[in-house]
Amino acid sequence: MFTPSASKLQAEWLGNIRGDLLAGLVVALALIPEAIAFSIIAGVDPKVGLYASFSIAVVTAIVGGRPGMISAATAATAVLMVTLVKQHGLDYLLAATVLAGVLQVAAGFLRLGRVMRFVSKSVMTGFVNALAILIFMAQLPELIGVTWLTYAMVAAGLAIIYGFPLLSRAVPSPLVCIIALTIAATTMGLDVRTVGDMGELPSTWPTFFVPDVPFNVDTLLIILPYSAAVAAVGLLESLMTAQIVDDLTDTTSDKNRECVGQGVANFVTGFMGGMAGCAMIGQSVINVKSGGRGRLSCFVAGIFLLLLIVLLGPWVVRIPMPALVAVMIMVSIGTFSWVSLANLKTHPRSSSIVMLATVAGVLFTHNLAIGVGLGVLLSGIFFAWKIAQLFEVGSELSDDGTARTYRIRGQLFFASADDFTAAFDFKEVLQKVVIDVTDAHIWDISSVAALDMVVLKFRREGADVDIVGLNAASETIVDKLAMHDKPGALDKLLAH
Amino acid sequence: MSKIIACIDGSIYTHSVVDHAAWAAERLTASVELLQVLGRGDIPAADLSGSISADAQQKLLNELARLDEERAKLIQQRARMVMDDARLRISATATGAVSTVLRNGDLLETLSEREASADLVVIGKRGEAADFATAHLGSNLERVVRASRRPVLVASRAYATIDKALVAFDGGSSILKAVDALSRSQLMSGIDIHLVCVGKDIPEMRRRLEGAVAQLHAGGHKAQFRFADGVPDKAIAGIVDAERMNLLVMGAYGHSRIRNLLIGSTTTEMIRSCKVPVLLFR
16 A cells, blocks of 8 residues: 555655755754654653654655645644653663654554544644643743743744834744844853753764663563553544545645654654654644655655755754743743634534643643544543434324334434333233334444333333334344343343 | 313212303313323332343343333323213203313322313212222322312212202301302302301301301302201211202312321212212312
């Protein structure tokens, strides 16, 4: 499935060289502050995020399923790894990254991309809102217990970020913010923390090495929960981003190939000393809007990124932290779906609850995967509840009053089984009962059990029961599961 | 259109209940609903849990379900025969509409579901499960009267023409309600109504009796009152017997069940000792 023709390869790589090169440069500039900031969120040296961004961008450009999408170190995966780094150190983070890659490749080959269909719009909205809040909360340590100077610089940074685009859009305004604040801090000798204080920057191309962890079950048990969460969140955000890029460019992409691509990227990145990442919604949008369409833009973004860092390393260490905080606040504000707040009033209440539950689940556990799981679960329940209402029972009595025909319409499954049973009047004395399910759909064993119970109850009251119209699909279920005609029927029903 | 619910079963009171319902239906120009409830109370419910082995249980339960089914079919056949008979009988005398309702379950529950649309409930003094030798009332009667929000006509063993009615007047709220209802109803038209108060002739009670008689007169009924001496149930039963009254009207069960358990109920005593139909108001 991953062997595209030569002509397609050429189109994906070289179909849009100029646009891709320019957009790649813009993305690389925008990636620098974010990669550093995400490293700081995860609690590792900036070089870990920078190597990761380089490696992930280059690898996904080659093996990913969505040309034009930018992948790198991200906040969504960074926030998942904070405690792992704190308790066990960097090497375990690298091992977890490798394992997450393996899991993602497996997901791709198992074609789990289609599972995305169970993630509803409301869950996605909740996901991005929760992500925005997590990013913002990660900045709070930099904003608490600091001098007024920090606040002033953050405010100035935000002013540049949001004000500069009014003057020019040629250069990404976060980059302008960082350059301006760095110059200001250096020339005026302002006493604020800098990137250099946060850890070591890369000075060379990354090298290939194996993480220094014992290869045993204990290690596996330590990293597996983190790897699983990173793999799930990474795939979720990547597939969401791929969907967004699909919509922006009006093209389609191979979601399962994207899963494998993300997995390979993380697998390789772990051995290069980088942390796990995934697709980035904001950067991908910047890329597409700057003219990037092909695989080349993501590829050159990664190369440019590392070149810039290696060449400009002495300058990067002087970047003041407030400048990065300002950039992260911008990322947070841009990620948050503000329209979802207004939609709370107009959307159906069940959708709003799903969205809010996703956010609450994430904020409570600091794990995007759990929040999304909660949201998916709730939307499933709400859906079942709604479908359960598509159900009605009508009935008519025969002229002599000894027989009644019940007509069942709609969906019969676990959520409507109780209503189904309650719709029958067992106190009516009848000689014959006909249950017509021609217009009903029997979905599961709960409804089969309910139907059995109804038949048994009528029989115990002395009525002969006929079921008519079981359509082919339902009939096979009933043949397998129905018990009212078999020995032990009552006992089994009573046991439930 | 008013409606009368006649509760029947297979007992010898069925014909009488049907006749009384027909009588009331003619006077009220009401439709009659013949209600028969097939209870499960008479099926022996043995709790076998723990005393049979796991494998046997499944077989036995199957057997029980099959027995239930056969038994229910028999009960149903018999109930339909009783119902057809009752319908034939009432169609012979009543001119209004007749409907039949056959239900499973408990009489009380069924009645409380259905009586909202009815004006009068007719029931026999005893059902088919009652023991006649002891002359006790049926177990359902008091439950029905206590639970019902409608007047209940308790049918005697056989219907006889009704031309003289005795109202057992104690001045209480239920009998005042009864007088009020009767004065505005056609049920008592042409019937000689005797209000009897057992007790001393005190001005307060006399005033209430006069008021009641005036109310009945205003409704176009023949009515008179008097005082009688003695114990209420004996005195009333005596007058009913001696003067050939053929309907007794009274308030029902003014006291709690616990009080009745300890010192007995006047209402129960009177229904039992008077051999005439009784119209009860709560």
